[in-house]
Amino acid sequence: MPKFSANLSFLYQDLAFLDRFAAAANDGFGALEYLGPYAESKEKVADTLQANGLKQALFNVPSGDWANGERGIACLPDRIEEFRRGISLALDYAKALACPQVNVISGLVPKGADLETLEKVLVENLKYAAERTADAGVKLLIEPINLRDIPGFFLSTTDHAERILDKVGSDNLYIQYDFYHMQIMQGDLIPTFMRLKDRIAHVQIADNPGRNEPGTGEINYGFILSELDRLGYDGWVGCEYKPKAGTSDGLGWMKPYRK
Ligand SMILES: O=C(O)[C@H](O)C(=O)CO
Numbered sequence: 001m002p003k004f005s006a007n008l009s010f011l012y013q014d015l016a017f018l019d020r021f022a023a024a025a026n027d028g029f030g031a032l033e034y035l036g037p038y039a040e041s042k043e044k045v046a047d048t049l050q051a052n053g054l055k056q057a058l059f060n061v062p063s064g065d066w067a068n069g070e071r072g073i074a075c076l077p078d079r080i081e082e083f084r085r086g087i088s089l090a091l092d093y094a095k096a097l098a099c100p101q102v103n104v105i106s107g108l109v110p111k112g113a114d115l116e117t118l119e120k121v122l123v124e125n126l127k128y129a130a131e132r133t134a135d136a137g138v139k140l141l142i143e144p145i146n147l148r149d150i151p152g153f154f155l156s157t158t159d160h161a162e163r164i165l166d167k168v169g170s171d172n173l174y175i176q177y178d179f180y181h182m183q184i185m186q187g188d189l190i191p192t193f194m195r196l197k198d199r200i201a202h203v204q205i206a207d208n209p210g211r212n213e214p215g216t217g218e219i220n221y222g223f224i225l226s227e228l229d230r231l232g233y234d235g236w237v238g239c240e241y242k243p244k245a246g247t248s249d250g251l252g253w254m255k256p257y258r259k
């Protein structure tokens with residue numbers, strides 16, 4: 001049976017961040033994920049998780065000035081020190097929240113930048129981060145993201161993600177496979193998942209078009225979720241979508257998977 005993690009950067013947007021924890025627990029989620037916990041103290045986040053009987057499935061390492069349009073800094077040559085500090089902060093939180101994995105957002109290609117240079121920076125940053133996260137018992141992930149929602153994003157396909165994993169050469173670096181992004185960029189969702197299964201540590205779902213809840217678009221999540229089960233995926237399924245019907249009211253799709 002698939003188990004679901006509520007992505008609090010998308011769900012329960014009408015509530016304050018820490019109030020979203022109880023709402024997710026009440027709706028039957030077993031775990032949480034979000035862009036980052038850094039605006040709250042790690043003690044407060046850990047207490048709220050525990051008070052609501054939730055696990056921490058994942059969060060992103062610090063990803064630059066998100067509000068002002070940055071989408072990660074991991075490929076940017078002039079941000080290496082900041083990236084390294086971010087890894088150390090992410091590991092502090094991961095330890096406090098008993099979070100088994102963190103996701104790296106690669107970054108936007110700056111105008112006129114040399115792609116080979118960006119790739120080298122990303123690979124070196126990931127080598128550095130994979131070593132530190134491995135020492136802490138935390139998996140490191142990278143996520144291909146579709147170019148329609150984030151034009152100019154450096155990492156947008158699983159082929160590219162695989163090449164990066166090969167270049168980094170660490171057994172602690174994995175792919176975060178977001179079915180929504182991959183439907184837009186590649187299609188062929190389950191055959192690709194099957195091929196990359198051993199390199200994928202986390203999956204996320206949303207329907208297309210619209211990035212709304214499963215059942216609102218063209219992706220057959222009934223099939224996908226049963227395939228994830230059949231193929232032995234036992235990680236969390238991250239619900240990273242914009243609820244069309246309100247978060248709780250729009251959870252009808254999840255009913256068959258609740259005990
Ligand atoms: O948007 C996504 O798919 C990501 O998972 C994310 O964390 C930020 O872009």
Ligand SMILES: [Mg+2]
Pocket residue numbers: 143178204240
């Ligand atoms: Mg995602």
